[in-house]
Amino acid sequence: MRMLLIHSDYLEYEVKDKALKNPEPISEEQKKGRLEEVLAVFMSVEKADETNPDEVVEKAVVEIKDVASQVKAGRIFVYPFAHLSSELAKPDVALKVLQRIEERLMEEGFEVKRAPFGYYKAFRLSCKGHPLAELSRTIVPSGEAVS
Numbered sequence: 001m002r003m004l005l006i007h008s009d010y011l012e013y014e015v016k017d018k019a020l021k022n023p024e025p026i027s028e029e030q031k032k033g034r035l036e037e038v039l040a041v042f043m044s045v046e047k048a049d050e051t052n053p054d055e056v057v058e059k060a061v062v063e064i065k066d067v068a069s070q071v072k073a074g075r076i077f078v079y080p081f082a083h084l085s086s087e088l089a090k091p092d093v094a095l096k097v098l099q100r101i102e103e104r105l106m107e108e109g110f111e112v113k114r115a116p117f118g119y120y121k122a123f124r125l126s127c128k129g130h131p132l133a134e135l136s137r138t139i140v141p142s143g144e145a146v147s
C-alpha cells in the first residue's frame, strides 16, 4: 500500500462521475464531503497487499496514528487514490481494506470520513505547509519485497 499524508486546513470533495463499472453505492449525502483541521490520507491499495489484507490494515493504522500524533490531528480523511502505484489491488479487495482502516481509526478514537470508492471526484485541499505536513509511507505485508 502507498500512502500520501497531507496535514490540511481542510479537504473537501464532490463526486463527479463513475470511475468503475460498479462503484461503491453511496447516498446523496456522501456525494459531497468536507473536514476541517484534518490529516488527509490518500491511499493506493496494491496487488501485494492481497496476500494479507488484515496485516496491511493494521500496519496502515499504526503509521496513520503515528503521523496524526506528531501533527496533533484528531480527524482523518481516508481517500481512495489509484494514482500512487502501478500495481493496484483489485477494487473489491481495495474497498474492503479502506473500509476496515476507517473502522479501525474510529475505534482508535479519531473522527473519520472516507471519500467514496470508484468515482471521479473534484477535491480541494489546503496543505498547512509545515515540515511534517507532507509525508508518504509504503506498507507491505510480511514476506513481500518493497517494489
Ligand SMILES: Nc1ncnc2c1ncn2[C@@H]1O[C@H](CO)[C@@H](NC(=O)[C@@H](N)CO)[C@H]1O
Binding pocket: 019, 020, 043, 044, 045, 046, 080, 081, 082, 083, 088, 089, 090, 091, 094, 116, 117, 118, 119, 120, 121
Ligand atoms: N487499488 C485501489 N486503491 C485505491 N483506490 C482504488 C483502487 N482501485 C480502484 N480504486 C478506486 O476506483 C477508482 C478508479 O480506479 C479510484 N478513483 C480515484 O483514484 C479518484 N482519485 C479518481 O481518479 C478509486 O476510488
